[in-house]
Amino acid sequence: MTALTCRFIKLADGLLRGAQVTVCRVGAALQRAPVIQCIRTHRTNTWWDEHLTEDNPWPRHEWAEGSRRVGLVAVKLGMMPVWSKSGERHVVTMLQVQDCHVVKHLSKEEYNGRTAALIVGGKNISPFHRPEGYLEVFRNAGVPPKQKLTTFCVSDNAIIKPGTPLYAAHFCPGQYVDVTAKTIGKGFQGVMKRWGFKGQPASHGQTKTHRRPGSLGPGGDPAKVFKGKKMPGRMGNIYDTNHGLKVWRVNTKYNILYINGSVPGHRNCLVKVRDSILPTRLENNKNPPFPTFFADGDKELPEDLFDEDVFQFGQPMPE
């Protein structure tokens, strides 16, 4: 174990409330290294600077074929049209990434024995009216409590330190994503709406039978109704995924993703966005920001990132 001299200095809160400075005392260069105090404004019991030590347990690797990286949790804002340069109109859903943080890291052994996992949290919510056990995870990560927590299976070279914020620039325009969310609940629905049955004719002698399922299966041989028979019941309010949705545009100022087509869920619902697993879309997802887009300040992104096909309104007309 190297000389890990990470000591935290607790100064009077009144002095440095609101100040945020980082401590780095690395190994041998004790006397010469600049000492800056670090205080977090929300009082946490644990914090660490493992990424600043020599054996950094959270290294940043380069993207390689077959590696899986994290996804994001976003809020569905609404939909709007987008035109391509050839004049075709497509509809896009706007997903805003609000306060997305990595909350926990589960190693291969803890999770399922095959891949590591990262738990990511979405929108910030108040810590009140929530059970203690739920808030504990966030306290350990040093992050405000989130409304939605999702797990992403991640390859070992893509693990991220808990507490890192995730931004919309994690996805590039032109790439394909899968979006998972809870569908709009429709309540108890009949068989025509729920399963798309044809029903019966409206007239020509039908007695009280217009939207009924009709026959429930074959007759005397099984002499039973098979399990899983499509019948009326509660529809919606289940998790559903839309695969292979193209990212047309990314707004880095407000952290908004413009994703092709529609996405399950109502307005202002939380969705899980991750890189597409469709084999035909793997080519478009090459060389993404890996393991994620870090806003370290060295690279200034423009406010809007467009796909090459998108017609941008300020530009001159293409035809």
Next chain:
Amino acid sequence: MAAVCTSRTRQMMGLLRILRNFSQNERLLSTSVLRHNVASDGPPKFTPPSKPVIIDKTQKEASLRRFLSPEFIPPRQRTNPVKFSIERKDMIQRRKVLNIPEFYAGSILAVTMTDPHVNGNLNRFVGICIQRSGKGLGATFILRNVVDGQGVEICYELYSPRMRKIEVLKLEKRLDDNLMYLRDALPEYSTFNFDMQPVHYEITGDVPVNLLKVKMRPKPWSKRWERPKFNIKGIRFDLCLTPEMMEHAQKWAEPWRPYDMLKEYDTSSLEEHIFKEVHENLRK
């Protein structure tokens, strides 16, 4: 009249005096600046004169008609206002490139669009605007005309990149916002000449309202326009319906509608904010 003239002349004299003073000062300043430059660097750099700003002083800004296009007003929904503000930015960017004039349902427009299937690539259509619908970037308007005896309606998107030019040939309002009943009216009310010349309209004051009441073809119509839910004032019902039929149509009246508080949507403050925002950004 004489009093006004004299006061005006007095003002003008005052202004002239001030201007003269200013011009003298400017001259002094300019020469001093030139001398200063000559002293420090060699021949002075050529600074082009500032472009003249043409301010139309005959009409004050307050008297110009304040028109906010209806697609800017967000619908009554539980949506995050961020979504509307971002859409508005895109709309303003598009408006800086393409001039979308003020028009209402009942105005006659000429629209030029790019069309890959036409020889000259451009396609021009003239018609009366019968409906303006949609909010945000997907706002549309429908133009109707009768070409060779065939009624034609084309739905255009205001912010489509294929739009080249939108000209208002005649700006006017009608008694209704939605003129879909022109489909069941006599064709003379929907025919407009393609070579119609633009009629001059004022930028100040109110938009002229055409109180035309349209004569209809015999029933059946595509929709029961006499029913109170459409609230149409621009049809001559006395020529096509008996008073008994009018009374029968009143059965579908919903007199509680104007008192339904859940359907109230007061957009006056929203409109003002959005109007200011749009005009500031368009001027930039």
